[in-house]
Amino acid sequence: MAISLRAKILISSLGLVLVLLVASSYVLNILVKGQVRRTAEADLRRTRTVFDANRAQRARHLVADSRLLSADYAFRSLVSTYDPATLRSAAQGFRQTLGSDLLAVTDERGILLAWTDDPGRAGANVADTPWAAAALAGDEATDLLAEEGAIVQLTAVPVRPAAVAPDVMGVLVLGFRLDDRVARELKQLTDSEVSLAVGGRLVASTLAPAAREALGRRLPEVRAARGPLDLDLGGERFLGLVAPLAPAGPAAGSTAPQGPGAAPVAIILHSLEPALAGLRRLQRGLWLVGLTAAGLAVGASVLISKGITEPVRHLVEGTRRVAAGVYDAPIVVRARDELGTLAEAFNGMMTDLLDRERVRSLMQKVVSKEIAEEMLRGPVELGGEEREATILFCDIRDFTAWTEGMPPKALVRQLNAYLTAMAAAIDAQRGVVDKFIGDAVMALFGVPVPDPDHPAHAVAAAQAMVARLDALNAERGGAGLAPLRMGIGIATGTVVAGTMGSADRLNYTVVGDVVNLASRLEGLTKTYGAPIIISEATHARLAGRFGTRTLGEVEVKGKREAVRIFTVEPGPVGAGRPGGGS
Amino acid sequence: MMVRAAYAAAVLAALVWLSAAGLTVVANPSFGAAPGKGGPAQANAGGRLVEGVVRDQDGHPVVQAVVYLPEAGAAPRRGRMPRQAVMDQVARAFVPPALVVPVGTTVRFPNSDAIHHSVYSFSRVKRFELGLFKGQGGAVTFDRPGEVKIFCSIHKTMAGLIVVVEHPYAAVTDAQGRFAIRDVPEGGHAIRAVHIFSVGATGRVAVGQGAVRADLRLKMVPPAPPQQDSYS
Numbered sequence: 001m002a003i004s005l006r007a008k009i010l011i012s013s014l015g016l017v018l019v020l021l022v023a024s025s026y027v028l029n030i031l032v033k034g035q036v037r038r039t040a041e042a043d044l045r046r047t048r049t050v051f052d053a054n055r056a057q058r059a060r061h062l063v064a065d066s067r068l069l070s071a072d073y074a075f076r077s078l079v080s081t082y083d084p085a086t087l088r089s090a091a092q093g094f095r096q097t098l099g100s101d102l103l104a105v106t107d108e109r110g111i112l113l114a115w116t117d118d119p120g121r122a123g124a125n126v127a128d129t130p131w132a133a134a135a136l137a138g139d140e141a142t143d144l145l146a147e148e149g150a151i152v153q154l155t156a157v158p159v160r161p162a163a164v165a166p167d168v169m170g171v172l173v174l175g176f177r178l179d180d181r182v183a184r185e186l187k188q189l190t191d192s193e194v195s196l197a198v199g200g201r202l203v204a205s206t207l208a209p210a211a212r213e214a215l216g217r218r219l220p221e222v223r224a225a226r227g228p229l230d231l232d233l234g235g236e237r238f239l240g241l242v243a244p245l246a247p248a249g250p251a252a253g254s255t256a257p258q259g260p261g262a263a264p265v266a267i268i269l270h271s272l273e274p275a276l277a278g279l280r281r282l283q284r285g286l287w288l289v290g291l292t293a294a295g296l297a298v299g300a301s302v303l304i305s306k307g308i309t310e311p312v313r314h315l316v317e318g319t320r321r322v323a324a325g326v327y328d329a330p331i332v333v334r335a336r337d338e339l340g341t342l343a344e345a346f347n348g349m350m351t352d353l354l355d356r357e358r359v360r361s362l363m364q365k366v367v368s369k370e371i372a373e374e375m376l377r378g379p380v381e382l383g384g385e386e387r388e389a390t391i392l393f394c395d396i397r398d399f400t401a402w403t404e405g406m407p408p409k410a411l412v413r414q415l416n417a418y419l420t421a422m423a424a425a426i427d428a429q430r431g432v433v434d435k436f437i438g439d440a441v442m443a444l445f446g447v448p449v450p451d452p453d454h455p456a457h458a459v460a461a462a463q464a465m466v467a468r469l470d471a472l473n474a475e476r477g478g479a480g481l482a483p484l485r486m487g488i489g490i491a492t493g494t495v496v497a498g499t500m501g502s503a504d505r506l507n508y509t510v511v512g513d514v515v516n517l518a519s520r521l522e523g524l525t526k527t528y529g530a531p532i533i534i535s536e537a538t539h540a541r542l543a544g545r546f547g548t549r550t551l552g553e554v555e556v557k558g559k560r561e562a563v564r565i566f567t568v569e570p571g572p573v574g575a576g577r578p579g580g581g582s
Numbered sequence: 583m584m585v586r587a588a589y590a591a592a593v594l595a596a597l598v599w600l601s602a603a604g605l606t607v608v609a610n611p612s613f614g615a616a617p618g619k620g621g622p623a624q625a626n627a628g629g630r631l632v633e634g635v636v637r638d639q640d641g642h643p644v645v646q647a648v649v650y651l652p653e654a655g656a657a658p659r660r661g662r663m664p665r666q667a668v669m670d671q672v673a674r675a676f677v678p679p680a681l682v683v684p685v686g687t688t689v690r691f692p693n694s695d696a697i698h699h700s701v702y703s704f705s706r707v708k709r710f711e712l713g714l715f716k717g718q719g720g721a722v723t724f725d726r727p728g729e730v731k732i733f734c735s736i737h738k739t740m741a742g743l744i745v746v747v748e749h750p751y752a753a754v755t756d757a758q759g760r761f762a763i764r765d766v767p768e769g770g771h772a773i774r775a776v777h778i779f780s781v782g783a784t785g786r787v788a789v790g791q792g793a794v795r796a797d798l799r800l801k802m803v804p805p806a807p808p809q810q811d812s813y814s
Contacts, residue, residue, distance in 0.1 A: 073735045077711065080704030108706075161704040162733035164741050166781050166803035169704055 005312070006305035013301040014294055021290030025283055032282065036275040037239060041228050044241040047190040047268045051243070054186065055178075059142050059155055059247075062174045065098045066140075066157040070172045079159050079170045082107050084122040087114040102152055102175030105159070108168055110136055131156040135171040142247040146198040146264045151178040151245065178245075178264075179204045193238070193269040196245070197223070199262050207269070210234035215267065222267060231269065237276065238269040311339040318346055327354035384498020384510075389446040390458040390490060390538060391515050392431065393522035394422060394465060396439040397485040415439060418484065421468045429461035430454075434509055444510055447497040455492045455534075455541035459568055462488045462532045463546075487525030491518035491535040517556055521565060524554065530567035539566045631793040633762040636755050636775045638802040643759025646680040647777040647800060648729075648745040650752035651763070652784065654771060656685075657749035668692065669732065669742055671699050671719075676732060676742030679778060682752040683744060688723040691732075700735040707746060711735075729776050741778040766794075779803050 003011075069075050078090055087105050091114040095103035104115040110127025126132045134141035135156035145152040154175035158168040176182075183194040187206040195205035195212070200219055205212045211233040215222065222229065223242060231238045245264040311333040318331040327350050333343035396402065396418070403411055419441065423433050426443045430451050434442040443461070446454030465488060473483035493514035499506040514535075521533040528551050539548055547569035553562035636644040665687035670677040672694045683689060691701045693716050701719065702711040707728030712720040714736070724730065724746040734740035745752060751771075753761040766789045775798040776782035787796040 076704055077702070080709050082706075161731060162741065163738045164779065164803075165731060165733065166779060166801075167731060168781075 040239040040270040047192040062155040101177040104173035195267040391518040392443040425464040429457040489521030492538040634796040690721040
């Protein structure tokens with residue numbers, strides 16, 4: 001199945017654009033997704049850092065507030081009452097003033113005097129908790145409390161009766177709750193979703209309710225993950241990081257649940273949707289551009305293929321015309337490229353062919369067809385070659401008397417009718433009319449086209465000429481014109497054949513004694529009263545195929561001995577025709 | 583004024599006696615014999631002496647530490663004088679910085695400086711706040727045994743220590759950190775040292791006939807640098 005050039009160009013250019021498009025789309029997808037993931041991971045780490053820094057800062061503020069409050073004379077005085085009811089009532093005021101979520105006070109033994117979240121705790125002994133133990137020993141401590149579904153970051157500082165006193169008269173505890181508010185603040189800072197979990201329970205989250213619920217269900221699996229994890233929550237894709245929460249500051253130990261699956265953690269999630277939406281927009285843009293390019297490629301390949309196939313079609317048509325022999329219809333190609341050059345060359349070739357054809361047809365009129373072909377075959381050179389040929393001379397008897405008083409037009413008409421008939425007879429026997437000399441005809445056999453049986457063909461032609469003249473005379477008799485009589489001389493021998501003349505004007509002809517002999521034999525026809533006289537050499541090549549009769553011997557110029565001459569009986573042409581006469 | 587002069591005289595007498603004795607031995611006037619009237623004789627008579635040196639964490643002797651037997655229980659009173667003592671404030675310091683008084687003693691806190699002081703204690707034994715004052719100041723009666731640390735709410739560096747005891751077995755260390763407690767009942771005792779800049783330390787001592795050595799070590803919290811103000 002043949003595929004047209006146009007289709008090939010179209011398919012290849014379209015294919016190229018589409019392959020490029022798909023490849024760039026694929027590469028873009030890989031690169032952007034990788035970048036999105038790296039950016040998201042960086043965001044997650046930053047969020048974690050920010051969260052830790054934020055908690056550390058809050059813890060420092062808490063410590064500073066605790067120091068200030070614990071050094072306050074009125075507060076010390078208040079603690080020294082060791083009166084739970086008084087402390088409870090005062091603690092709420094201090095807590096509000098400081099803006100903290102929790103304020104608690106113990107006495108010097110670690111027994112709770114006040115706990116703003118839960119007044120019922122007063123009287124409980126917390127001396128064994130790491131933070132209380134540290135504070136009772138005179139140190140500052142931080143801890144994460146994870147209880148009742150809340151994570152509280154707390155600091156504990158000792159309360160002393162005076163700055164210089166080494167004695168600890170109680171412990172002041174300040175805390176802030178890590179809840180939805182903290183998570184929201186963090187989200188505002190970092191644009192990441194923040195959730196906090198203790199054990200199997202979410203205690204805070206910035207996620208939308210559906211996603212929050214989904215995360216809650218998958219909490220054990222999420223907590224177990226090492227490194228960044230991919231999550232699909234409520235149809236939204238996230239990259240997540242689980243960060244264990246440590247007390248932000250000096251910790252003597254922790255009261256929070258420990259170990260995997262229990263310890264308080266921050267689950268930081270970064271939604272991949274905005275970035276992926278950006279990728280999708282990018283992909284759409286790429287495809288838009290790519291398909292536009294494909295369309296342009298189609299258009300361009302149509303134009304290009306048209307620019308190629310159109311001239312090619314013209315060239316094909318031109319070639320076909322040339323093959324049909326029509327040379328005078330140059331093809332029209334406007335292109336200035338290689339095809340234009342080709343078309344120009346083609347047109348040039350056509351012009352050459354046309355010129356040659358003109359020359360050929362003209363030559364065929366002026367000279368015989370065979371000579372014209374011979375001359376057109378290759379470069380025409382001066383010079384010739386020795387060939388064996390048979391020369392035929394034919395002349396109208398009493399031409400001068402015949403033409404006397406005849407109008408020129410009638411003369412030419414009658415002469416042409418005669419010469420045409422003679423030429424036809426010569427042609428029929430592979431002869432070539434060398435030239436017309438007035439009423440005389442000189443014909444060649446065996447040159448330029450080699451013909452091994454040229455003497456017989458020449459004799460056959462002579463017989464045909466006589467027969468044709470008889471037919472012509474019958475017509476002339478009908479027209480009231482006098483009959484014509486002619487003589488034919490035929491001689492065979494070696495001649496020099498070739499194009500002869502000046503450089504400007506050439507003739508293909510033959511020269512040699514044989515030509516003179518043939519002319520002389522033609523002249524002898526009057527003397528012997530025979531219409532056809534052939535030379536001895538011609539006669540020798542007939543091999544008895546024609547009826548001949550010896551006329552005698554004649555002196556020939558250039559020959560020491562006399563040459564015998566013969567006449568040919570005007571027998572039926574067909575009986576003596578050699579070679580079928582084609 | 584008369585009362586104040588009497589107290590001053592008593593304190594001075596005690597100081598003179600103490601320096602003469604070379605040992606910071608407090609035989610309280612309220613317990614047993616009055617100073618200078620047979621204290622040394624009594625101390626030597628029993629021979630049940632607990633003595634030693636109080637040193638800090640670096641091995642330096644601790645001055646003005648109170649050493650006593652916290653679990654010795656109540657001893658019968660040997661006198662009926664109303665118990666009174668004075669802790670003066672001189673050049674932004676309590677004078678003396680450490681006092682041992684029997685239960686029921688009323689301690690006066692006069693202010694000898696030209697500026698206000700505000701004496702308080704948040705101790706469990708005796709909680710009091712005298713407020714800002716100059717001159718005479720208030721008096722506080724200590725009716726429960728125990729350690730009372732006393733501060734001034736406007737001068738960070740001021741700190742004093744009063745140990746309220748219900749027996750005579752107590753002493754304040756001298757310039758070399760030495761102490762001696764006499765007439766201690768035979769048997770095992772807890773022995774405790776405390777200082778205004780330490781939370782104190784408790785050890786045990788077995789007391790028999792003759793002298794028993796009991797060195798004590800206190801972890802001292804370095805006092806804050808002196809408060810800077812225009813007072814001179």
